[in-house]
Amino acid sequence: MIPIERHQRILALVEQRGAVSINELTEIPGVSH
Incomplete structure (x- = not known):
């Protein structure tokens, strides 16, 4: 899955x-907590 698809799934x-759980956030490169 490419990053943009992950981002759309999270949204x-x-x-x-x-x-959104921290675990889901950490799956996306470049996302700061």
Whole structure:
């Protein structure tokens, strides 16, 4: 999966749950916590 696809998946999860786990964030290169 390319980074942009990961990012889009994370955004979809945020919309569904209203939150993203740290584990999901750390899977995306370049994302700062």
